[in-house]
Amino acid sequence: MSKSRYYSVAFPPLLLLFAFMASSGMAQTATIEGTVVDGSTGDPLPGANVAIEGQNVGASTDQNGRYSISGIDPGVYTVQASFVGYDEEVQEVEVEGTVTVDFELVPSEQALEEVVVVGYGEQRQEQVTGSVSQVGASDVEDVGAPSASEALQGQASGLMVHRTGVPGKSPEVRIRGLTTLNSNEPLYIVDGVERDDLLGINTSDIESIEVLKDASAASIYGSRASGGVVLISTKSGQAGEIQVDVNSSVGMKNPHQRLDLLSTEQYMEVNTELRQNAGSPPPARFNEEGFPESFPETDWQDAYFENAMYSNNNVAVSGGTEDARARVSFGYLTEEGTIPETGYERYSLSVNSDFDVGRFQFSEN
Template sequence: MKKNLLITCVMLLFAVVSMAQNKITVSGVIADKVGETVIGASVRVKGQENMGTITDIDGKYQLSGVPANATLVFSYIGMKEQEVVLNGRSTVNVTMEEDSQLIDEVIVVGYGSAKKRDLTGSIVTVKAAEIASKPSVNPLASIQGKVAGVQVVNTGRAGQDPEIRVRGTNSINGYTPLYVVDGLFTDNINYLNTADIESMEILKDPSSLAIFGVRGANGVIIITTKKAKEGKTQVNINGSVGWKTVTDHVSLTNAEQFKMLYNEQRMNQGGDPYDYTVWNADTDWQDEMFQTGFLTNNTVSIMASGERSKFYLGLGYVMEEGSIQSEKLNKFTVN
């Protein structure tokens, strides 16, 4: 009996010694790819949530009483979680990688935001390159025919704003949309130089217009103007010339046709033919009133940005002759 008790005590002693030998102290340094130490990274033993520590200001950690065959889990916000099997090692240095994930594209709507896939078709973005490819006096004329559901009708009169309708006429307060230029509400954008526009967003759907309330009932056009880009100095010079004319004239009679028709009318009414002895003119008043108008659009912009300052300067000159003689517009813009 005493012999069996002695053997049992010896075996327990060996087990305790063996367990003590399997416990080690692990230390090391955690850094990122560029060699910067990671402060406050979490180090824990997998399967034992109560056994862990964090790195100090130098990115160092130390963990005592760790099983020699344990698996350490290293984690940090914005970094990929890593697992390392010790296999008896007492020093483990880890290089952590950034955890970059693709997120859904977000569009800012008024004072909120929404996923682009939820607003497909309700928001249309027109970039600066698309606007610049169709130079015009008014920025709205540049989007004519580019946006579905938006009707832009140019009157041909020099300097007059085009008529624009977003989703037709849907309000008793008229059809003019709300303009938001760099976050500020305005009633028109004829003071803007087309070359100064970075992008133009047209909001057509009620879900994207809700933030604007009743003011957005006729649609909202959000415009962002160009800003200086850091580290770059750019000088842009653009110029364009063009002509415009009225091609669809109303068909009119000439002088001889008018005399014949008027005399037929008088005779059908029991009268005598009219005496046209002193009426010898044959004038097409449409030719006298309309003209082939000349227009030119010239812009110069300079943008630069340094460590402490940045600026954007845009100058523009527009000259446009109307389709009707004596109509002419000269406009200078400074941004």
């Protein structure tokens, strides 16, 4: 931080003006923008995370792989890009004004040791021959999305989530594009039970998500899995002292695509020229007294749309012994719509218990 010293000296007005302009320039902020693509194919990576190390700022890429981090002070920063299934890339850049920093991420080739749910049981990751992507509980919770479908955005390669913007409506989920058999929507399996969508699933109750993306899914579930399979395992109680987990998140949504509308004068000019080219006179209302001065200019997008708040609150209690374990959770989600008088409320209750009696195990969910 630079310090200024002031002396009791009379400065000419021109020097004072120059000093004011210099101090104003120091307050300017900088912007880092660019793209994140697959280093082997050049395809954009939507949902990739770009962050500045040591700073609590960052951004996610859009559908075209573009990102923008604005409002930062000029200086030298270390910028990091990451995406599920790819190695992280770090670049050190000097930022002044607007700087473009592009990333080409390389797919990760590290061997994993996790156990993966594959529909008919469990296998070690290195023994799975099909295409499977795994998403952990921390990955889902970090997103802070109101629904499990939206939390999948950017978490698995080849999986695209198209949000409708309508509260309480399930987003469109596509695994490796469109198919021709049955529905293009994937098959959802939650704790072994088939579901039509994931609207009623509380993201805080999710332990892991496996996404089956190739023909091996159809060999297990048949033609219903032509659009892929999303397997979700929910959390269960663990042996030990009673544990209480409380989490709450609040967010805001606003329309991100706006139309650039014509003003009244621009509309009159375009309409008059259009009619002249067609050999027709301009509309009679253009010659009415007080037109267009007496007609207010209203952007109906501002009048119709509004910012919307959403809040997700959850409480979970878990614990037990080696022979009896249980977990109970309650969640409340409220989501306003960007269109007035629209919204969505969801109450969720989950009870999961396990009992070991000799050689037998009883579970309830």
